[in-house]
Amino acid sequence: MSDAVLELKDLSVDYGVGESAVHAVRNVDLTLHRGEVLGLAGESGSGKSTLAYGMTRLLAPPGVVAGGSVLYNAAGEEPVDVLRLTDAELRRFRWAQTAIVFQGAMNSLNPVHRIRTQLTDVIRAHEPDTRPAERLDRARELMSLVGIPEDRLESYPHQLSGGMRQRVMIGMALALRPQIVVMDEPTTALDVVMQRQILSRLVKLRERFDFAVLFITHDLSLLAEFSDRIAIMYGGRIVESSPSADLYRDPLHPYSRGLLGSFPALRGARRELTGIPGSPPDLRAMPAGCTFHPRCPLAFDPCARRRPPLAATSPARDVACWLHATPDTED
Amino acid sequence: MAPEQTTAVLEAEGLTKHFPVRGAGRDVLRRGAAVHAVDDVALSLHRGRVTALVGESGSGKSTVARLLAQLQTRTGGAVRLHGKDVTVHGGRRFRAYCRSVQLIFQDPFASLNPVHTVRYHLTRALRVHGHAGRTARELEEALTDLLGRVRLTPAEQYLAKFPHELSGGQRQRVAIARALAARPEVLLADEPVSMLDVSIRLGVLNLLRDLKEQLSLAVLYITHDIASARYFADETLVMYAGRLVEGGESETVTQSPAHPYTRLLIDSAPDPERIGSAQRAELDEDDLGEPPSLVTPPAGCRFHPRCPHAMERCTTELPPRFEVSGKQWAACWLYDNGSPAPAGES
Secondary structure, eight states: OOOEEEEEEEEEEEESSGGGOEEEEEEEEEEEETTOEEEEEOOTTSSHHHHHHHHTTOOOTTEEEEEEEEEEOOTTSOOEEGGGOOHHHHHHHBTTTEEEEOTTGGGOSOTTSOHHHHHHHHHHHHOTTSOHHHHHHHHHHHHHHTTOOGGGGGSOGGGSOHHHHHHHHHHHHTTTOOSEEEEESTTTTSOHHHHHHHHHHHHHHHHHHOOEEEEEESOHHHHHHHOSEEEEEETTEEEEEEEHHHHHHSOOSHHHHHHHTTSOOSSSOOOOOOOOSSOOOOTTSOOSSSTTGGGOTTOOGGGGTSOOOOEEEETTEEEOOTTTSOTTOOO | OOGGGGGEEEEEEEEEEEEEOOSOOGGGOSTTOEEEEEEEEEEEEETTOEEEEEOOTTSSHHHHHHHHTTSSOOSEEEEEETTEEOOOOSHHHHHHHHHHEEEEOSOTTTSSOTTSOHHHHHHHHHHHTTOSOSSHHHHHHHHHHHHHHTTOOSHHHHHTOOGGGSOHHHHHHHHHHHHHTTOOSEEEEESTTTTSOHHHHHHHHHHHHHHHHHHTOEEEEEESOHHHHHHHOSEEEEEETTEEEEEEEHHHHHHSOOSHHHHHHHHHSOOTTSOSSTTHHHHOOOOOOOOOOSSSOOSSSTTGGGOTTOOGGGGTSOOOOEEEETTEEEOOGGGSTTOOOOTTOO
């Protein structure tokens, strides 16, 4: 697990420039290891999608990467900073190395083209030397990978159900055997039954092709089940990062604890749940100190004044909270 | 549910809605084709109780809410308010009806008018339903009282605000306050928290529960999240492809589901306890199928094409409700008298 495929260092993303800029992602350090499923959880506005778009250079203006670096380590090659790639290099990097399945991806298929055309088009654009018959074979293989009968290649998107379209998108993302697959809320629009089918399919494919997944969602219970490690974002920063099992059994940050306590459990004893009081912070007017302190039930003296650094409490776990900081840590 | 029969506020029986299909398509060549959105739904809402209606998208659960709110005319069946069959098409009688039965929508970003303040939204609801009082002072008291009920205090701070100045949770609270302005007996909540951030969902659910107790409201809670039904509702009904398939006390339905569809739904829900990959393989039964077309729904039980226990009979005969226990029923032939319980039931 020591093998990092993507390393974010001190990444910051703003919307707008100058005085009025909104700092959507601030000083994020995050490592994605080869072959792991890393869950990125947080509420809307916490910056999780912005982080994913920032690191893949897909931000639309007024979004700007304000600082930091994104190091990509291809197997056996020198690490490259994605943020410094030229347009031509970027074009080769995208899809072949990193593929993204967008939020509501099932609406990203072109309604006027057959699935076959759209799948082969991806291969043709990135590998122009391939022969048409070869491309069609690969498209067939992709369809069977995601569990859709091959004759559906001749269908138009509207002839497929939402779940099938979403699986086509996953198949398309895997077309060029990327090292990293970013999934931005891939199953939010789907029913629980389909959600489970798609995710277990993805886990199986990952075991076969050994790609790393960055899985972005607000559904922590889903992440706890499907990911190896979870990073929790709040107000543009990562507040906790732990192996899933540890995070679920013993969350360190009060926000993580609050989030876990916000999901009614389907199994086990019924418990009284409270959610988290207050509402998520306004990115334009962030509270001083720890951004969570106005909602935190355990806030104490330093929380309102100084921002806790993200520090390791054990080799695999990081948390940004004064409760877990060593007392002599000073800014 | 038998003991509370006397206190039913709103009842539906044989509730049916078919939407006619227009235009050409492979499935709709024959004339008179229709989407069978809701078929033969029977439910009753009682004072001080929350009834959850759980189903996947497209199962017809929102249509049930709209039929109960008389926003759409039903194809068949009866809606009874205090035992009297009501059908209204707007006008004064509709207004009188919605004084008793109020609907809360899913999206608080769309259900409030962006060009009006909170004060306007609430004042209008109070005036329309004749609860605004005679003087400006009485109106002010009514407004303060409403916002206090949904815990938006101090009221002055919120009255002058526009919807865009409020967070999602606050907006949904304003929408709830607006519904309460009619002093309703029944609250139909159509996915009231699914558009809200996870950390504030429970706040809104707990608020609804407190209101239900204070005002002894009958609440219909429509959701796709069966875990929240367990947490919030006294009774849970499960809907599949336009029909109710199972119902009963929430705890019983969620802990020992009887209908194969409910079991599939519960097994599919994310379960953090299944951490790691050890148990993943067994869940990996590949094609669990998809809900059927509602234009040409399957004959017999609508779940039979996906059901692991499907029998000959399921493909032809529609299963009626069978008592599973005193607290639970299921529309499934497995529970026909004498049939043994299927394997795999816990």
